[in-house]
Amino acid sequence: MVRPMAVAGDHPPPPPSPPREAGRIFDGRSTASREAEAWLDADALVVEPSGAAAGAAAPQRTRHALSDLALGERWQRGPYPVGLPDGGTLWLEARDPAFVDDLLRRAGRRQPVARALRSWPAVLACLAVLVALLVWFDRQGVSLAARTLLPLVPLGVDDAVGRRAWERVDAAWFAASRREGRDAGLHARFEAMARACGEGRSLRLLVRRQKDVPGFNALALPDGTVVILDGLLETLTEDEALAVLGHEIGHVVHRHGMDNVMRSIGLVAAAGAVLGDFSSVAAAAVGTVQWMRYSREAERQADAFARQCLARVGVAPRVMVSMWAKFRAEMDKGGAAGGLPDWLSTHPGIDERIRAAEQP
Amino acid sequence: MSRPRSLADELEDGPLRREVFGAPPEPGAAPPEPSFRARLVFDGTGAEYFRIWVVNVLLTLLTLGLYSAWAKVRKARWFAQHTSLMGDRFDYHGQPWRILLGRVLALGLLVLWTWSFDLSLWLGVAVLGLMLAVGPLLFASAQRFRLASTSWRGLRFGFDAPRAEVYRVCVPLLLVWTLGSVAAAAGAPDAWVAATTAVLALLLPWAHARLKQLQHAHASFGGHGFAFERAGTAFYGLYAKAVALAIVGTTLSSLATALVLRARQDAGVPAAAAAVDGADDPLHILLATSAVLLVAWLVAWPYFAARAQQIVWGRTRWAGQVGFEGRMRGSALWTLTAGQTALTLLSAGLYWPFAAVAIARYRIESVELVSGQPLQELTVTAPPAAGRATGDAAADLFGLDLGW
Numbered sequence: 001m002v003r004p005m006a007v008a009g010d011h012p013p014p015p016p017s018p019p020r021e022a023g024r025i026f027d028g029r030s031t032a033s034r035e036a037e038a039w040l041d042a043d044a045l046v047v048e049p050s051g052a053a054a055g056a057a058a059p060q061r062t063r064h065a066l067s068d069l070a071l072g073e074r075w076q077r078g079p080y081p082v083g084l085p086d087g088g089t090l091w092l093e094a095r096d097p098a099f100v101d102d103l104l105r106r107a108g109r110r111q112p113v114a115r116a117l118r119s120w121p122a123v124l125a126c127l128a129v130l131v132a133l134l135v136w137f138d139r140q141g142v143s144l145a146a147r148t149l150l151p152l153v154p155l156g157v158d159d160a161v162g163r164r165a166w167e168r169v170d171a172a173w174f175a176a177s178r179r180e181g182r183d184a185g186l187h188a189r190f191e192a193m194a195r196a197c198g199e200g201r202s203l204r205l206l207v208r209r210q211k212d213v214p215g216f217n218a219l220a221l222p223d224g225t226v227v228i229l230d231g232l233l234e235t236l237t238e239d240e241a242l243a244v245l246g247h248e249i250g251h252v253v254h255r256h257g258m259d260n261v262m263r264s265i266g267l268v269a270a271a272g273a274v275l276g277d278f279s280s281v282a283a284a285a286v287g288t289v290q291w292m293r294y295s296r297e298a299e300r301q302a303d304a305f306a307r308q309c310l311a312r313v314g315v316a317p318r319v320m321v322s323m324w325a326k327f328r329a330e331m332d333k334g335g336a337a338g339g340l341p342d343w344l345s346t347h348p349g350i351d352e353r354i355r356a357a358e359q360p
Numbered sequence: 361m362s363r364p365r366s367l368a369d370e371l372e373d374g375p376l377r378r379e380v381f382g383a384p385p386e387p388g389a390a391p392p393e394p395s396f397r398a399r400l401v402f403d404g405t406g407a408e409y410f411r412i413w414v415v416n417v418l419l420t421l422l423t424l425g426l427y428s429a430w431a432k433v434r435k436a437r438w439f440a441q442h443t444s445l446m447g448d449r450f451d452y453h454g455q456p457w458r459i460l461l462g463r464v465l466a467l468g469l470l471v472l473w474t475w476s477f478d479l480s481l482w483l484g485v486a487v488l489g490l491m492l493a494v495g496p497l498l499f500a501s502a503q504r505f506r507l508a509s510t511s512w513r514g515l516r517f518g519f520d521a522p523r524a525e526v527y528r529v530c531v532p533l534l535l536v537w538t539l540g541s542v543a544a545a546a547g548a549p550d551a552w553v554a555a556t557t558a559v560l561a562l563l564l565p566w567a568h569a570r571l572k573q574l575q576h577a578h579a580s581f582g583g584h585g586f587a588f589e590r591a592g593t594a595f596y597g598l599y600a601k602a603v604a605l606a607i608v609g610t611t612l613s614s615l616a617t618a619l620v621l622r623a624r625q626d627a628g629v630p631a632a633a634a635a636v637d638g639a640d641d642p643l644h645i646l647l648a649t650s651a652v653l654l655v656a657w658l659v660a661w662p663y664f665a666a667r668a669q670q671i672v673w674g675r676t677r678w679a680g681q682v683g684f685e686g687r688m689r690g691s692a693l694w695t696l697t698a699g700q701t702a703l704t705l706l707s708a709g710l711y712w713p714f715a716a717v718a719i720a721r722y723r724i725e726s727v728e729l730v731s732g733q734p735l736q737e738l739t740v741t742a743p744p745a746a747g748r749a750t751g752d753a754a755a756d757l758f759g760l761d762l763g764w
Contacts, residue, residue: 029514072437075438089511113415118411126415130418133421160478269425
């Protein structure tokens with residue numbers, strides 16, 4: 001369309017006719033469609049079906065107030081659907097994205113997220129924030145969240161979870177100890193230690209062996225059950241065994257079992273948010289691998305607890321140095337069945353632990 | 361204004377009836393086309409989905425998950441509006457707050473289910489009872505929400521299954537899924553648990569086939585229902601081959617992992633290979649297990665997904681005369697998945713959205729419609745009430761979305 005040029009001093013030019021956008025209308029009752037054109041007029045969208053029925057004097061225009069339209073986000077390309085108040089849909093060809101943007105602007109739909117999506121700088125900034133957030137969450141955030149939420153979980157939950165877990169673990173992994181009555185002294189000292197630093201948790205000591213080997217290991221359950229295996233008792237002195245028990249009591253008092261549960265939920269949830277849109281398996285795997293790393297932090301905390309606790313019951317914390325030396329000797333046997341205690345191997349390096357134990 | 365005749369009208373009495381039901385060809389006329397075909401087309405780009413993914417994930421994390429419902433709507437709209445059939449695009453109309461409500465409910469059930477057996481056996485049994493009572497209804501409502509939120513050419517899809525059938529299909533499936541772990545939690549002897557699990561595993565293909573039948577046989581579009589032909593035996597073949605492939609994949613990758621670990625051990629690194637009795641490094645065991653499972657999954661999943669699509673869509677019909685074909689090929693999907701997984705791992709996950717789009721494109725574009733009549737002329741009219749009712753089906757209380 002060619003309009004005459006406005007000449008200075010002449011009449012003002014007629015208002016330019018608004019840009020039109022081609023589209024197709026579906027009425028919401030049939031799959032049939034009609035070609036149409038649409039344009040903006042003040043605060044309304046005017047839709048005019050083309051190829052009106054023969055004999056009709058004028059095409060049946062409809063005006064729709066912009067506030068009545070269902071307007072979603074515009075993508076980079078492709079037709080744009082406009083939900084009409086009568087249940088129909090107008091699919092704009094959207095050959096000119098500016099038309100849709102003008103429609104959204106006049107309808108007062110700001111859609112800030114959609115605007116950010118269309119700009120690479122904004123997306124890259126979001127990506128940088130996302131990576132920083134994930135790294136922070138992985139390093140500190142998840143611990144912070146678990147520490148904050150842990151006091152909200154009643155201790156009764158620890159007890160119930162621990163009891164159920166022990167029923168299964170005991171049946172699946174352990175056999176009765178072969179050291180009948182030889183550890184009465186250790187049991188008495190464990191009771192004293194539990195009173196001195198158990199912080200009111202009810203603690204019990206059980207002795208077991210692994211089904212085919214003595215087992216060089218000890219473990220603690222959230223309900224306060226502390227288990228030590230024959231292999232440890234055969235190798236360690238009573239003071240050294242007490243150091244191991246102090247470490248296990250530390251796990252109970254610091255509620256590391258429940259802490260672990262909460263971390264795993266947090267990490268799997270975060271991994272699910274990132275990767276879960278197509279593979280929940282991938283998300284669960286990533287979340288679990290990250291979770292495994294945290295036990296080191298808990299181990300250091302339990303070691304520190306054991307040092308304080310030993311001092312409180314009158315044992316020199318330096319006993320942990322010889323205890324770690326025996327663990328290292330066991331580790332050096334390497335590959336011997338049951339040689340490597342599982343509560344050690346996700347743990348800080350043994351040299352680091354010996355250095356920590358040597359500190360006054 | 362005269363409106364196009366509906367398919368039903370045409371079938372009552374019209375040119376379509378003569379064409380479809382084989383009126384004798386007029387002398388001298390060209391032999392009729394054997395069939396008309398139309399393929400789903402997907403034209404979304406990985407680059408655009410990457411942007412959506414970054415922004416969706418960031419906002420979801422910043423809002424502690426609350427935004428995930430809005431994120432899902434954005435993603436579903438993007439996928440629907442970039443999928444077209446015969447030149448017209450699909451659209452998605454799900455309401456975010458309903459999705460949020462569904463997610464809160466589903467998360468609550470999941471947490472209860474995951475932890476109840478750790479707290480007490482009776483709590484676990486109670487939660488199982490709750491799942492059996494409301495699970496089927498929630499599943500049906502999610503299915504209805506998904507279909508009623510999806511439209512093509514201005515008409516919504518629909519899903520309406522009789523409640524009794526929903527229970528008949530979902531309750532056995534839930535039992536098949538859970539009884540093994542329930543038996544283990546109840547402290548049944550190992551051999552007994554293994555036997556139960558094995559017997560129930562034999563029922564899984566049957567339960568899966570019935571679920572697909574439930575989903576496909578009660579869907580509708582434009583006042584016409586979809587139909588689904590029974591597929592039980594085909595699912596047994598599918599599962600047998602997938603399990604065989606998974607065993608091959610697991611064996612090969614276990615051997616490779618064992619060799620690697622043995623080499624590390626010889627080099628003096630404490631390794632997981634000697635940990636048959638479980639007294640070894642759980643992190644290494646977990647990593648090794650994950651690697652083995654990833655390989656098994658990469659070997660078996662593409663075949664399973666491709667064949668399942670062929671079986672399911674090959675048995676689906678719409679309005680009695682439009683058939684479907686799943687044309688996905690296991691080998692092609694295998695190559696695609698392996699390549700995309702490698703790129704995702706190499707890019708520390710940043711390639712993920714591109715991989716997701718590439719795989720989605722292949723899966724979407726493999727579905728083809730086959731009809732005896734020209735598909736372009738196929739016009740349907742929703743019955744006067746149905747057009748509204750299917751849209752409003754999403755508005756009843758149970759119209760919740762549970763899927764991720």
